[in-house]
Amino acid sequence: MTTHPDFGTTLFLGACDVVALVRRKGLPACIAGIAARIEADTRRWNDFDKSARVASHSADGVIELMPIADATQFAFKYVNGHPKNTRAGLPTVMAFGVLADVSTGAPRLVAELTLATAIRTAAMSALAARVLARAGSRTMALIGNGAQSEFQALAFRDLVGIRELRLFDTDPAASAKLVANLAGQGFETVRVCASIAEAVRGADIVTTATADKANATIVTPEMIEPGMHLNAVGGDCPGKTELHPGVLGMAAVFVEYEPQTRIEGDLQQMPADFAVTEFWRVLAGHAPGRRSADQVTIFDSVGFALEDYSALGFLLAAALELGLGQAIDLVARADDPKNLFGLLHAEAPARAMRRRRHALPVG
Ligand SMILES: NC(=O)c1ccc[n+]([C@@H]2O[C@H](COP(=O)([O-])OP(=O)(O)OC[C@H]3O[C@@H](n4cnc5c(N)ncnc54)[C@H](O)[C@@H]3O)[C@@H](O)[C@H]2O)c1
DSSP states (O other), X not given: OOSOSSTTOEEEEOXXXXXXXXXXXXXXXXXXXXXXXXXXXXXXXXXXXXXOOEEEEOSSOEEEEEEEEOSSEEEEEEEEEOTTGXXXXXXXXXXXXXXXXXXXXXXXXXXXXXXXXXXXXXXXXHHHHHHHSOTTOOEEEEEXXXXXXXXXXXXXXXXXXXXXXXXXXXXXXHHHHHHHHXXXXXXXXXXXXXXXXXXXXXXXXXXXXXXXXXXXXXEOGGGOOTTOEEEEOSOOBTTBXXXXXXXXXXXXXXXXXXXXXXXXXXXGGSOTTOOOEEHHHHHTTSSOOOOSTTOOEEEEOOOOHHHHHHHHHHHHHHHHHHTOSEEEOOSOOOSSTTOGGGGGSSHHHHHHHHHHHHXXXXX
């Protein structure tokens, strides 16, 4: 582990810490910083030990664990997806994650990742669009105006140059919230549309970030115009899709990690031999991206562990720079590591643990 200076301690970044971190650094800097890390980490794709995430499904949603490691750091994220949660006042998506030292297994960072998930998802989407969408794209349809939507809008403003937004959500209050939050954010137009078709018409880029545990058909083939780029964010687990299969059939489809997207993405609707390209291959120059101005491209986003590895690294570096977070005694450590039992004997262990906690630097 290279980033945390104090061997043996774990830094905890709770929700308040992460909010403070993003406010102090500024959201655009966080989007740019996480995007830069995702790009750099994606370029060294083969350094990572990768696997599709482990998912536990229920009637109302999914809870997932997302592990990944390179030679020095192991990361995992816990994340859920429960589309009906908002009716009960809970977010659809909630997350936290861990960074650990590969050489010792010691956990270095435990961090709230709900906010960082929105930032890293938007950063990944915009990074893919910067490579795959037509040059000069300025107009984006944004379908699904919930928790992810502001982050998507701002990442596309900064990384792609989107200046006009057309919004649609089945919940008008969600669109009104998005309009209010984007006021003064540098968009030339932010227009709420009466239908998905109206929002999509003439757009350079179409982002779908809806939440419904169903095979929805948010975008259908007759809506597609030559040269469009689709950023499909909300179809991210079995039985939860947004694109009509005919849309996938008419496009070049790019994915994060194919074994995971085959199960979770809009791609789940297509035959096993339907050709896709992993995005890292385009970044690394191993595969072409868009082949012509008329080609329709799709980034079938599901969210891959590498993006959380990159986000956790960003949070840790920023927290240390800003002096945020608390050192915690997450794991029990006896003075004599072979005498774990000794911690159970009154005086000594309590004193040892307390002493260690006081010795930890904050931030
Ligand atoms: N790919 C990834 O990496 C990634 C990361 C985070 C979230 N997600 C997914 O993105 C989606 C959005 O997440 P969120 O946190 O913004 O959820 P959210 O519940 O806050 O917002 C979803 C919005 O979609 C709207 N909606 C639902 N059905 C619709 C329809 N048919 N047409 C138009 N709008 C519709 C809802 O009214 C709501 O406003 C979820 O499905 C989530 O699982 C994906």
